[in-house]
Amino acid sequence: MYKIGDFSKITNLSVKALRYYDEENILKPSFRNEENFYRFYDDNDFKKAELIILLRELNFSISEIKDVMKIYEGQADLSYILEEKKDMVKKKIIEEKSLLKKIKLYIKPKLMEDNNINYKIAFKDIPAVKVASIRYSGKYSDCGKYFDRIYKVIKGDATGAPLNCYYDDDYKEDADIESCVPTLKQVCDSAVTTKELPPIRAISTIHTGTYESINMAYKAIFDYTQEKRVNCLTPSREIYIKAPGMIFRGNPNNYITEVIIPIE
Structure with missing residues (x-):
């Protein structure tokens, strides 16, 4: 002893x-x-x-x-x-790498310029559009895998840029999202649905840059609608005019996204 x-x-x-x-x-x-x-x-x-x-x-x-x-x-x-600890460490590394990317955004002098972008606000009549879609509950960053599934099903028959519909009134950790790809093709798949998004009267703006700063586009729209006393509806839409590729992400500062919010 x-x-x-x-x-x-x-x-x-x-x-x-x-x-x-x-x-x-x-x-x-x-x-x-x-x-x-x-x-x-x-x-x-x-x-x-x-x-x-x-x-x-x-x-x-x-x-x-x-x-x-x-x-x-x-x-x-x-x-x-x-083995379990190793998996936890790997997950932590992924989270830390994601955090580093966010930190880098705030190191760049361009960030302050991005926050002061003069967004051009426009009223639009959006026509109905036929899409192949998957509706799900998940994180906003999950959409890539759902777009991948849709593109595999419709193959080369997309007729426009991919878009997301967001059905929540506010920010959610697990959001109600519908990922859509315009197509005239009638699909037969257990997860992918063919439907028609209805025509809407909407207010929109174009955001150029990273998705981490897209909140500034929403702020610009909401500031405008409050000033004009316009009532916003759901689901809002984001059309990814220029977006990451399926393999390479490219330069995120060059992404182009149209933010569309239905109005009464």
Whole structure:
């Protein structure tokens, strides 16, 4: 048996850390003196300490270490746990890369210029249009995979630029979206529907640049409709006049999107 000071030396864990792990039920001493409450550790505790040190080196959080200590029974368990941690790290890397892209937008001097674009607002009568579409609930960035599915079904029979219809009145984490591609082709597919978008009276503007800054186009429209006391309806539409390719994204500063909002 090892006293806490000796155990600290052989594990390279401070006494403070050992006491903390005891309080958090991560590494409790195998024996505690009832009279003076001294902690004593054995070889089994040493193996647990080695595991904790490894998990710390692999950047496991305290809550994750707690969870591991509850379910760990041997090396086979650790292999499964590390595979899961690897997937979590990969997901985090993707999220961090996305964050870096957003940060870069705010580093560029051009951003402030983009925020001050003078959007040209126009009233339009939009005719009915036949489309192949998929309606779904998901993130705004999910539309690429749905457009990909639609294009595979209609093959080369698109008759116009792809567009999204947004059915929510406000921003949603899981939005009600319909991705559409104009076509005269009648499709037969379990996920893709052929339908006609109705004619609408609308107000529109053209946004040139990244999708991250397209909110400025909506602001311009809503500022105008408030000034003119025009009532907006749903679904709004975004027509992707110039958009990323299926393989290469190209220069996002050159994307061209028409933002269309139906009005009464």
